[in-house]
Amino acid sequence: MTTTETGPLPDDWTLPRLGRVNTEWFTSGKLLVQTCNACGTRQHPPEEICHQCGSMDLGHTELGPNGTVHSYTVAHYAVNRALADAVPYAVVLVTLDDDPSIRIIGNVIDADPGEVHIGMPVRATWVERSDENGTVLLPQWVRA
């Protein structure tokens, strides 16, 4: 599910560079968590080799969109001039309810920073963003 909400950061803010292991994560519009085809281990962020068995034969498992805020910070100081109008904004660390060992950074794009708290239930969504290098579907979060 994509959303028209864009979150707290500017529309031309940094996007992920797509590479060997992260293209599915940032373009599929699904929580495709990297999974080892040899031993079944899930790992995030994706890597070029399975952390458990060393296999380089890696696929994906789609996990459900529900998650829980495990930690967060509210950034008040703009570390880059381009973020001067974005602060204060919250950054959250979400664990997936399907597999709490998977932790994902994001923003809760429909909540004010003061509403974000540890234990907050959230649900994944995707924000479509483009630049001259192409289009990504950025995983983000809304209140569940």
Added chain:
Amino acid sequence: MEGRAVVVGVGESPYYKRGGASESEFQLACIAIRNAVADAGLTMADVDGFASYMDRNEPVRLSNALGTGDLHFTGQTFGGGGNGTAAAVALADMAVSAGYAECVVVFRSLAQGQFHRYGQAGKSRRAGGSAAYTAPYGMLSAAQICAMQTMRWMHDHGVTQDSLAEVALACFAHAQHNPRAVRYGSPLTREEYHASRWIAEPFHLYDCCPENDGAAAIVVTTAERARDCAQPGVPIVAAAQGLAHRGGGAAFTEDGFPTAHYDLVARQLWNRAGVKPADVPVAQFYENFTGPVLMAIAEMGFCEPGEINDFVANGGIQLGGRLPINTSGGNLAEAYIHGFGCVVEAVRQMRGTSTCQVEGADLSLVVAGPGFAPGSAVLFGRDS
């Protein structure tokens, strides 16, 4: 092999607020190194090695400029920042103890007024590697990274904002005795701490290390050569560096999150030294931010995480308390020289020349930058 290498010299440049140095970063390095070598009663021709971490002032240039002897050893540690502060001292310990070099300078020079500011981040069109998972969400600075760790740790263990304040208050209180400190003459009250602006919750302004210009250095040599030096030698009792199994996951995915990365360092250090935390009367804990200092105090074994509020309260980490920390003012209030001022101060505690001297102290601990892996620590002793 530990215990054979001895610190015989310490030195620093003047410490400045960011942008305050008229000297270049390279000149600051040269000043600190010259001062440390002179303090030892040695000459530059005696120096045959350099060790550091994340420093851009290369030994080749330093050796030429300063006129060292033949170089037999150069080394820097891996890792993202101030977590290498004590590991760099360990490199010198290893080089000297194993006989590769006889007189190694360990140094760090950092002029944030002339190069990248650690509190700021560039804007790139696309972020790769592990930053692909953080930068697009506005997670960019060390303060934000440590805030994310600290927020969960405070939640798990009931740690209060006042306990974070205690670290800053200890540093500022100690800096009032140290004329070298940038914040000498600028005390901090609890009310001022709580009233200061947020940087990244749970960090206020005074939870965050400043950006400074300066350099600091020590000279490490053999016990045999130390006997002829000008100052009482300060032996390196033990050092340790550590990254726990699967402890280095990118973007907060490491096992054990939130951790300051000091459990493994602690186990190694106390085993090697043959002492326990209760034997240590004074310590310098690298403050990038106050929260990770509290995490590191617990992980080094000084108390359980759930006991940290009581441990730091009522002057517990100030001079006269159970464990005075950052007795020069530390990164927060002396100067942020990427933590190397903590090493210099730890040596001064063993010489008995600190401006906040812990009387009778016979062990002196440095814990390097917490929250980033691998962590490192070094324990100094007294000349016997």
